[in-house]
Amino acid sequence: MSRIAVINPNLSAGFTKKVGDQAQRIVAAQTGIIALNPQFGPDSIEGYYDEAFASVGLLSVIRDLEAAPEQLTDPVGGYVVACFDDTGVDAARCLTTAPVMGLCEAALRMAAAVASRFAIVTPMPVSVRPLEHLVSKYGAASQCVVRAAGVRTLDFEGANAAVAYDALKKQAELCLRNDYAEAIVLGCAGMTDIADRLHAELGVPVIDGVSAAVKMIEAMAMLGLRTSKAGAYAKPPGKSYHGIFADFAPQP
Template sequence: MRIVVTNCNTTQEMTAEIVRGARAAAGPGTTVTGLTPAWGPESAEGWLDSYLSAAAVLDTLRTYDGPPYDAVVMAGFGEHGREGVRELVDVPVVDITEAAAHLACLLGRRYGVVTTLERSCGQIEDSLELAGVGRNCAAVVGTGLGVLHLGDPHRTEAAFLAAAEHAREAGAEVLVLGCAGMTGLQQVVSEKLGVPVVDGVGAAVKLAEALVGMGLRTSRAGSFAKPVPKRRDWRPPAE
């Protein structure tokens, strides 16, 4: 089984980190390939970045010419584009946002998301609502750390623990890592907090493996029906 993991930004180092986390979660016989958009934001932190990122990720998958793949994991937490990708490709598409939330709902009545900047919280809340798992979310709390400032594990851990306290106070019984760049942090913070912590990258990989193993694909009845071909294909703007 081959899973393609799409980074939502153009930072190669983050793609490599996400792929490491995905491979750690993958079962025997699963190959993980990372894709980095050739254009778009270097870090997706807000509405404008997110919409640009969605177009870049869609363009990357539309023009993909590598080995065939069995599933797509979208590694942008709260980012736009997952519905478009489901319409585009003929394999299961799992977004780390909803994957983490679905697994969190199996572990406790209410969950909380700890993410990067406060300005991303509303966008994540909207993404969870659209995925149908918003009602179980107790809180989405920012750490104040930018996506590209997660490289220091001690600083990130301290910021996560501080933000997690607010999520716990709001009623969260399970916590979710609200950024793919936090992958790998789940075990240490879970031990310190005494509650389950779900990593979206690992959750998405496992759900993708399950969907492929069960022979399930995106429904083409209605919402994700294939679009009518157009005479002119779109292209990203020239730089």
């Protein structure tokens, strides 16, 4: 089995370690995990502005892995974009034939299999509308609502983690009661380590996007599925890019 590259598009080393540890915990023994993040970009991704800059860092990581596969003991059989905004996922699919999966898409696919109605709980209100757009894109608008816990993404690390968890749990309880949700989807990669605890306390399915995406990519890699190059995800046509993006120009 080849390796899965789990890429955190922001520069939080704590988040990168957290998602890598979770991925390694749930994959089969023969599946390897590489967890890494870009060398440039935002500390966290909260809304459209952060996402635009983080996507370039994400693409730089995939470009480097695709350009030098010989540096890896095993080839990369699939990529997980470890951000619930699915930052740069469509562009990433243009760079590789390996399958690429974002957390939101994976979590929604799994949530729909275990509940007829569910709620995404994300840290900040600024992320609600972007996630609603993704929910609509993935065809889940009739089943899913998006709510914010009112805390910062980075609050799920360090001294504020307990307060962040309490805010998340309170909002999840409101979703179950007021939105008639039957399951909770964790709307941030940094929440990956609290899914089991929240499930035990709420008594309903809690879907962690990191786990969902990793297992879906592992399955696709085992089945030999590749990203189609017949249309939208075809290799970008060669052209010149300029300024700070010159190195990202697609080659003929």
